């Protein structure tokens with residue numbers, strides 16, 4: 001094996017001719033690189049992916065992801081200094097800075113299945129870079145990775161003996177979906193971890209085009225890698241904490257929104273991320289906590305692992321609790337009853353459904369033989385059906401005929417919320433889309449069976465207004481849930 005020349009001098013004058021590439025044109029690679037290209041018109045930015053369909057979409061008027069403000073940013077830079085293609089080898093050869101932004105899902109097989117991160121795609125990228133690189137390259141970990149992954153990346157990069165030299169930096173991404181453009185434009189901070197001052201400074205100089213230097217934090221490699229997992233664990237923990245209290249509120253007559261306001265006014269706690277919900281979803285929180293749990297177990301830190309695992313346990317409980325409440329409230333049976341599902345994305349303003357709480361609630365209601373009519377403003381039918389089939393499939397890849405039949409026959413997709421609610425016994429609000437607040441609720445109510453149940457999994461709608469119209473409304477963390485439930 002050859003040595004990686006970690007501290008090779010990297011003169012900053014090269015900045016003038018800098019080229020960037022990013023491997024992985026997903027929810028992070030696409031928007032992040034579009035923003036860099038927008039803010040640095042003189043730097044060519046080439047985003048590459050193996051997925052031809054995704055690349056074609058990035059080159060079209062229908063981008064593969066929905067994100068407010070993204071279309072404008074892409075339109076401004078695409079064709080000027082922003083390119084999308086599948087030419088991975090060429091992009092590596094031409095670039096000075098190579099971002100790796102590929103997916104790092106939870107392993108579904110072998111050692112660590114269900115917990116550890118699957119680093120297969122990261123390793124393949126590192127090998128492809130090693131094979132194609134000439135001269136000096138800065139390789140940037142943009143994907144979220146277990147702490148000390150950079151060590152493995154460095155070893156792989158050095159395995160080809162091609163004469164190329166590398167610096168490896170960690171630069172985790174903190175954007176949240178639905179607000180990605182604003183998060184990228186005005187981030188709380190940018191984090192760069194590394195060993196080479198020159199490489200760190202080169203990457204800093206890119207972000208410094210639009211972000212103040214005080215907001216660019218630099219650390220060692222391991223702190224940077226671990227900070228990303230820690231940030232997601234803390235954020236998810238807040239959601240599980242408020243959701244845990246929502247269950248207690250329902251038993252005691254306290255109101256979770258009032259409790260959140262009261263504790264959030266304490267400046268040490270702060271008001272953000274205290275919205276009780278049907279449970280957190282998204283591609284990151286669960287995956288990253290499980291990865292953290294696996295790491296802690298690996299280092300023999302059982303108590304620490306157990307502590308963080310509870311955040312996921314609580315989230316599973318919250319999702320299950322919601323679907324069970326629906327069944328119990330509706331006289332202990334939803335069989336053959338139509339339930340309108342409003343929202344399927346894991347949060348508003350995204351078309352992403354990965355790990356959405358809606359998937360598991362719909363699956364549980366389907367298995368109770370409910371007929372679900374689903375509407376989401378941004379999620380297509382094919383994606384909804386795929387997610388539900390996947391949720392019904394066990395770890396060994398087995399899908400029962402009954403589950404397949406239910407997904408094929410007991411799911412219909414509505415063009416709007418009115419259609420989803422028409423002739424329904426209940427509505428479940430699973431995503432907090434703003435447009436759901438502005439509906440004609442008298443019309444919705446008139447089209448439903450009596451009692452007209454409304455299960456608000458996002459505490460989105462005004463309880464008093466819904467009561468006045470005649471809905472029987474059940475929200476998260478409000479005691480009416482208990483009061484109106486028949487005994488089983």
Ligand code: NAD
Nearest residue numbers: 024025026027028049050051101102103104121143144173
């Ligand atoms: P994604 O699945 O949307 O995109 C990843 C892309 O990488 C896919 O299009 C895939 O085809 C491509 N890819 C995989 N292997 C490849 C290879 N060898 N060569 C070329 N392309 C390859 O994933 P994402 O949501 O963008 O997440 C990427 C990383 O960023 C993950 O580690 C994730 O944890 C992290 N992250 C995600 C978010 C988020 O909000 N989605 C936020 C912060 C960090």
Ligand code: UDX
Nearest residue numbers: 173174175176177273274275277280281282284346347
């Ligand atoms: C998260 C992190 O916020 C972001 O910094 C990281 O880069 C990627 O992971 P994301 O998953 O896109 O971002 O969205 P986020 O706003 O964090 O919401 C995650 C889930 O938690 C959603 O399902 C959301 O509805 C839920 N949530 C969030 C709540 O239920 N209550 C809250 O108060 C906040």
